[in-house]
Amino acid sequence: MYIDFLKEYELIQGLLEKLPRVDPYDTVVLNVSPDYSSTVSMHIAHHLSEEGSMLDMVGVEVPYPGEDKDYYEMEFKKKCRFLPILYGKVILVEAAVLSGNNYTWIKQMLLDRGFKDEDIITVALTEMNSSKFKCDYVQAYIDSMPEFYWERYNKHWD
Numbered sequence: 632m633y634i635d636f637l638k639e640y641e642l643i644q645g646l647l648e649k650l651p652r653v654d655p656y657d658t659v660v661l662n663v664s665p666d667y668s669s670t671v672s673m674h675i676a677h678h679l680s681e682e683g684s685m686l687d688m689v690g691v692e693v694p695y696p697g698e699d700k701d702y703y704e705m706e707f708k709k710k711c712r713f714l715p716i717l718y719g720k721v722i723l724v725e726a727a728v729l730s731g732n733n734y735t736w737i738k739q740m741l742l743d744r745g746f747k748d749e750d751i752i753t754v755a756l757t758e759m760n761s762s763k764f765k766c767d768y769v770q771a772y773i774d775s776m777p778e779f780y781w782e783r784y785n786k787h788w789d
Contacts (some may be wrong), residue, residue: 632757632773635780642756643671646770647678650754655684658720663733665690667779668726671756675724686722689714693733695787700736707740715745720752727777728755731764738764 634642658679662672669690676686691707694700714721721741728734734753741751753766757777 632775632777633780634757634777639670639756639779642770643674646671646754646756646768647674649768649770650675650679651752652681653679653686653720653722653752655679655681655686657718658686658722659714659718660686660688660722660724661691661737662688663691663723663725663737664693667782668724668756671726671754672724675722675754679722687718691737693737697787700732704736704740707737711740711744714741720750721746722752722754724754726756726779727773728758728762728764728766728769729776730759731762734764734766 660672660676662668665672672688676688679686689710691710692703694703723734723737725734738751738753742748752768753764754768755766755770757771757773758766758769760772760774
């Protein structure tokens with residue numbers, strides 16, 4: 632699925648309309664796969680801001696297909712140590728949830744750190760119909776790999 636500038640804009644605006652209001656002082660946006668999801672995460676953080684307080688954003692790197700996830704899990708474990716102390720709610724944001732594998736282990740780590748299921752909001756601009764993880768908020772369900780207009784060749788997707 633090719634997503635040009637106008638389609639991306641439409642998808643983001645539609646997604647923003649769906650999201651619930653949150654306390655910007657008590658909520659963090661986890662920008663999952665920042666190399667693809669930062670635009671969506673930034674729009675969400677600004678959209679949910681109130682009275683000049685924007686939601687904090689934390690980048691979460693995840694493995695490409697075929698990469699070992701152990702390093703990424705270890706790094707996230709370090710980052711999420713302090714999340715329950717600083718925040719009561721987490722919004723996971725990804726431009727495209729493909730298999731659902733990343734959201735599965737990330738959400739489990741958050742639950743293991745003391746967050747409750749209702750404290751974790753999962754968001755995807757696009758989600759594969761075949762994904763094993765089903766997000767709370769999705770703007771477009773897809774059957775083929777999304778390709779954004781700004782993407783350049785990435786050998787990890789070969």
